[in-house]
Amino acid sequence: MMGRIYSSENFPNILYDETALKLKDTLPDINKDQSEYTFMASAVRSMNIDRYVxxxxxxxxxxxxxxxGCGLETTYNRCYDGKTKWYELDLPEVIEYxxxxxxxxxxxxxxxxxxxNDDWLEYFDLNNPVLFVAGGVFHYFPHDDVIKTFKILQNFKNAELVFDTLNKLGIRGIKRYMKKLGHDEATMYFYxxxxxxxxxxxxxALLKEERYYNHTSKKGMKFMTKVSMTVSDLLYMVKMIHIKL
Structure with missing residues (x-):
């Protein structure tokens, strides 16, 4: 959410999120722990997901x-077309918040x-075309758990999935960064x-595997932000994956 606010205020050409801006004063101040790059990495994820949706x-x-794992995602507010049914799934305490x-x-x-778990499948007609979106979710689960989730999603007859992920090099880097911030508990596994x-x-079937910042204009960003994005893309450290389930 804070990344979407940062982009809306500084780089609205990349992502503008009116809903996030309205909620700015209700959120805790975490600016002291963030850099322009980390804020924009979150915003670019939302921009990429919007494209796929x-x-x-x-x-x-x-x-x-x-x-x-919807958390406080606002994809619906940016992309709702006035007719599509939109489902948000997360743990009970997250949904209540x-x-x-x-x-x-x-x-x-x-x-x-x-x-x-598959108990939430009862909400759906499994024959409907569906796009599953997972933004910033799978990193935190062991590999076998993510595969288990993929298998649950394959109960749908006509399903696609888009998600962001890191490669092995990228996950090593983000682990070091989280430790630096004092968030050792935010362990990441899946890559x-x-x-x-x-x-x-x-x-x-793999539909697309693309560099994370492939569609991002870096104009006006700090030098180190540009360098970080360029290196990330060169090494495929972060990427978007789109698969037909």
Missing amino acids: KDFLKRNPDGIIVEL RENLLPPGENQILIKGSIL VDDGEKLANKIDA
């Missing part, structure tokens, strides 16, 4: 969107549940070095 809805006018800040809008349904191999492992 809008493309999916163009191709599937009757499709639905399901955000996994979310409801206080972001009451659900038209056709937006909040679901209390875990991505590691993807090769999207094709991951897709083959779960009998899915």
Whole structure:
């Protein structure tokens, strides 16, 4: 959320989030622990996800969107087209916190549940075209748990999944950064070095594996932010993956 606010105030050409701006005064101040790069990394993730959501809805006018581990995501507020059913899934305590800040809008349904269990499938017609979105989620789960989640999603007959991930080098770097901030408890496990191999492992099809900052204008950013983004893309340290489940 703070990354989306930062971008809206400083780089609205990359991501402008009116809903996030309205909530600025209700959120804790974490600016002291962040850099321009970390703020913009979060904002770029949202920008990338918006692209995939809008493309999916163009191709599937009757499709639905399901955000996994939604937290305080505001993708709905930026991308809702006035008709699509939009589902937000997260743990009960997260959904309760979310409801206080972001009451659900038209056709937006909040679901209390875990991505590691399949009990939330009862909310859906499994034949509907669906795009699952997972922004900043899978890093925190062991590899086997993420694969388990993929298998649950494959209960849908016509499903796509888009998510951001790191490669092995990237996850080493983010672990060092989190330790520096004093967040040793935020352990990260899951990473993807090769999207094709991951897709083959779960009998899915890789639609796209792209550099994270591929669509990001760096104009006006600090020198070190530009360097960090460039190096990340050169080494595929962070990337977007889109698969057909």
